[in-house]
Amino acid sequence: MRLLRRYGEPVATASPSPAGSTPAPSGPGPGPTPALRLLPVIVPALAVGVASALVLLGVSLVAEKLQDVLWETLPDALSVGRYSALWMIAVLTASGLVAGLLIRAVPGHAGPDPATTGLVDPPLRPGVVPGLLLVTALTLAGGISLGPENPITAANIALAFWLGRRFLPGSSAELWLSLAAAGTIGALFGTPVAAALILSETLASRPGPGALWDRLFGPLAAGAAGALTMTLLEHPSFDLSLPPYTHPHWGDLLSAAVVALAGAALGLLAVYAFPHVHRLFRALRHPVLALTLGGLLLGLLGALGGHLTLFKGLDEVKTLAADPAGWSAGEFAVMAVVKTAALLVAATCGFRGGRIFPAVFVGVALGLCAHALVDRVPPALAVTCGVLGVLLAVTRQGWLSLFTAAVLVGDSAVLPVLCVASLPAWLLVTGRPQMQLREDGTPLG
Numbered sequence: 131m132r133l134l135r136r137y138g139e140p141v142a143t144a145s146p147s148p149a150g151s152t153p154a155p156s157g158p159g160p161g162p163t164p165a166l167r168l169l170p171v172i173v174p175a176l177a178v179g180v181a182s183a184l185v186l187l188g189v190s191l192v193a194e195k196l197q198d199v200l201w202e203t204l205p206d207a208l209s210v211g212r213y214s215a216l217w218m219i220a221v222l223t224a225s226g227l228v229a230g231l232l233i234r235a236v237p238g239h240a241g242p243d244p245a246t247t248g249l250v251d252p253p254l255r256p257g258v259v260p261g262l263l264l265v266t267a268l269t270l271a272g273g274i275s276l277g278p279e280n281p282i283t284a285a286n287i288a289l290a291f292w293l294g295r296r297f298l299p300g301s302s303a304e305l306w307l308s309l310a311a312a313g314t315i316g317a318l319f320g321t322p323v324a325a326a327l328i329l330s331e332t333l334a335s336r337p338g339p340g341a342l343w344d345r346l347f348g349p350l351a352a353g354a355a356g357a358l359t360m361t362l363l364e365h366p367s368f369d370l371s372l373p374p375y376t377h378p379h380w381g382d383l384l385s386a387a388v389v390a391l392a393g394a395a396l397g398l399l400a401v402y403a404f405p406h407v408h409r410l411f412r413a414l415r416h417p418v419l420a421l422t423l424g425g426l427l428l429g430l431l432g433a434l435g436g437h438l439t440l441f442k443g444l445d446e447v448k449t450l451a452a453d454p455a456g457w458s459a460g461e462f463a464v465m466a467v468v469k470t471a472a473l474l475v476a477a478t479c480g481f482r483g484g485r486i487f488p489a490v491f492v493g494v495a496l497g498l499c500a501h502a503l504v505d506r507v508p509p510a511l512a513v514t515c516g517v518l519g520v521l522l523a524v525t526r527q528g529w530l531s532l533f534t535a536a537v538l539v540g541d542s543a544v545l546p547v548l549c550v551a552s553l554p555a556w557l558l559v560t561g562r563p564q565m566q567l568r569e570d571g572t573p574l575g
Contacts, residue, residue, distance in 0.1 A: 164344055171348040174294065174301075175309050179355025182286040182313030186356075187363060189263055189282060193270035197441075200271055213437035218273065219429030222440075225272030226425020229265055229481060230418030236261025239417075244482050245408050245567045247280060249328070249525075250311045253291035253303070254284055265482045273440035274428060275472035276483020279318055283484075286310040305348065312349035313356035319537070320366040322353030327529035368444075369540045370451035370494070375510040378547050385507045386515045386551035389500045393493050393519025394555040396466065400474045401523055401565045405573050408478040412571065417480050424479025428472055435468030442483070443469065443491030447538075454498050454509050462499035466492050477565070485565060489524045490534060493517030510539040514548055519555045524565050528556065 200221055205212045233240045238258030241247070254262070266281040290310035294301055312325035319325075329349050360366055411420040432439055438446045450457070450465075457465075473488040497516030501509045514535040521531035532552060536545055563573035 168344060168347045171305070172351055174298070174305075175313075175348045175351035176355045178286075178290050178294075178306070178309040179313035179316060179352035179357075180359050181289070182282075182310055182352070183317035183356040183359035183363075185263075185286055185289070186278065186282050186314060186317045187360065189267050189278060190270070190364075193267045193278075196267065196271035197273075201273070213440075215433035218432040218437065218440065219426065222273055222429035222432060223422060223425040225268060225274060226421040226423070226428070226479070226481075227418065229268055229272075229425075230416075230421035232261065232265050232268070233417050233421070233480065236264065238262075240265045240482055241281070241284060243567075244280065244480065245404070245478055246569055247284065248566050249280055249283055249315075249484065249486075250287070250307070251284060252287075253307065254288040256288055256292040259285045259288050262482060269476075269481050269483045270442065272425075273432065274425075274481050274483060275440065275443070275469060275476045275488045276481055276485065277442040277444075277487030279314070279484035279486050281482045281484070282318075283311055283314045286314045308345075308349045309352040313352040316353030316356035317360040319357070319368070319534075320361050321357050321537075322350055324530070324533055325353030325356075326350050327533050328527060331527055331529055368534075368537045370448060370513065370538050372451055372454075372510040372513060372539055373508070375508050375539065375541050375544045378543060381506075382508070382511055382547050383550055385500075385504070386511055386547045387554050389497060389507070389512050389515040390519035390522075390551040390555040391558060392500070393496050393516045394523045394558045395519075396470060396492065396496065397489065397520040397523025398559060398562060400470050401563055401573075403474055404478060404565050405563075405567055405571060407474055408567060409571060411479045421480045424475050424481065427475050427479075431468050431472045431475070435465050435472075439465055439469045439472060439491075442487040444487050447491050447494040450494055450498060451509075451513070454501060457498070457502070459499050459502035462495045462502055466495035466499060469495065485524055486521070486530075486534070489520045490517050490538075493520040493535070494538070496520065510541060511544060511547060514539055514544055515551045518548060518552060522552070522555050523559045523562075526559065526564050528552065 201212055205217050210217050238255060238261060240261040241254055241258050262281050262285055266278060269276055270278060287307050287310040290306040291303060294306040308329060312329055315325040315328055316322045326346055329346060414420045438449060469488060469492045473485060476483065477485055493516035494513050497513035498509065501507050501512040517538060518531050518535040521534055525531060532548060535548060563575060566574045568574060
């Protein structure tokens with residue numbers, strides 16, 4: 131317990147006594163070495179990582195079962211087209227109504243306004259977690275354009291903090307927060323690298339004692355445990371199986387920069403519209419009304435963009451990538467714009483969910499649009515640069531954006547060009563508002 135409390139703290143050193151003076155009474159000896167401080171973290175980290183993955187897997191399985199009922203069993207029983215415009219509008223509107231009623235009824239109202247939350251936030255009260263997970267499962271099943279990352283991370287942080295402080299009352303809050311966040315992110319992406327990259331940005335912005343890798347030791351173990359648990363039980367994959375990008379060309383640098391800038395510009399449009407759309411929904415002054423209206427708008431957008439623009443987008447991007455020639459450039463552009471609008475509505479009207487996976491869909495559709503317009507632009511390069519640009523604008527996290535874009539193609543040849551493309555895109559997005567609001571509704575700078 132004492133070592134957990136000292137996690138990340140510097141080792142105290144004794145100062146020498148002046149020559150000839152009487153030695154002062156000896157106080158506590160030197161603290162444990164860095165290795166001894168870190169060793170006790172391993173077991174809690176592994177436990178939190180496994181538990182975080184199991185929470186994610188449990189919510190995902192419940193959402194999948196409910197999704198099958200909403201989008202297969204019911205429409206088949208009613209002899210209605212599974213993804214007809216009428217059915218999409220009905221299901222999404224009903225999802226908004228039910229989500230609003232649940233948020234109004236459950237303890238803690240399923241957490242704070244999601245427009246004011248980020249990926250890694252301070253712990254919620256444990257009583258909020260059941261309602262938050264219930265609303266998240268409904269969001270995932272109902273076709274809402276949000277992913278599970280934000281609410282699942284928040285739930286795991288709350289549970290890890292509550293249980294950790296209960297069994298090890300002297301441990302630090304930051305320890306449990308970082309372990310739960312890393313375990314969840316590792317499970318989401320199927321690799322601890324994503325967790326290490328995201329937390330390295332967070333830790334770099336917070337000055338603290340100890341080497342960076344000392345501070346990442348526990349989170350990396352939690353991320354590895356979460357990733358391995360999810361991989362063994364679910365076998366997640368982000369690879370879109372696009373034609374390999376084998377050899378960079380000089381012309382690819384210009385193409386990559388243009389596509390990344392287009393993605394960043396589209397993402398920034400959503401970022402700048404974010405506080406205004408949120409203000410319109412808040413003016414309704416009632417979560418049930420706001421979410422029902424939001425669900426109706428999402429249904430109309432789904433009818434416009436097609437059923438592939440529904441849901442979090444991870445399975446849908448694989449459908450797009452499996453047949454890049456199956457849609458025209460105009461159809462890809464419509465899907466990118468509709469998904470952006472759907473993400474904007476879903477994230478501002480009160481649905482609980484994250485913005486990373488829908489943003490990936492926007493980037494993939496935009497990249498395939500660029501390839502359809504100019505077929506000399508390799509599809510793998512176009513897709514990764516589109517995802518990179520959109521994520522840079524939406525998340526403002528460089529490592530996360532680069533990692534997510536690169537993992538979609540699993541080809542190291544794209545990395546140098548991708549890094550070059552990130553430079554002009556970052557110049558465009560840096561210093562701009564973020565897609566997150568303060569409590570008063572103003573955007574974070």
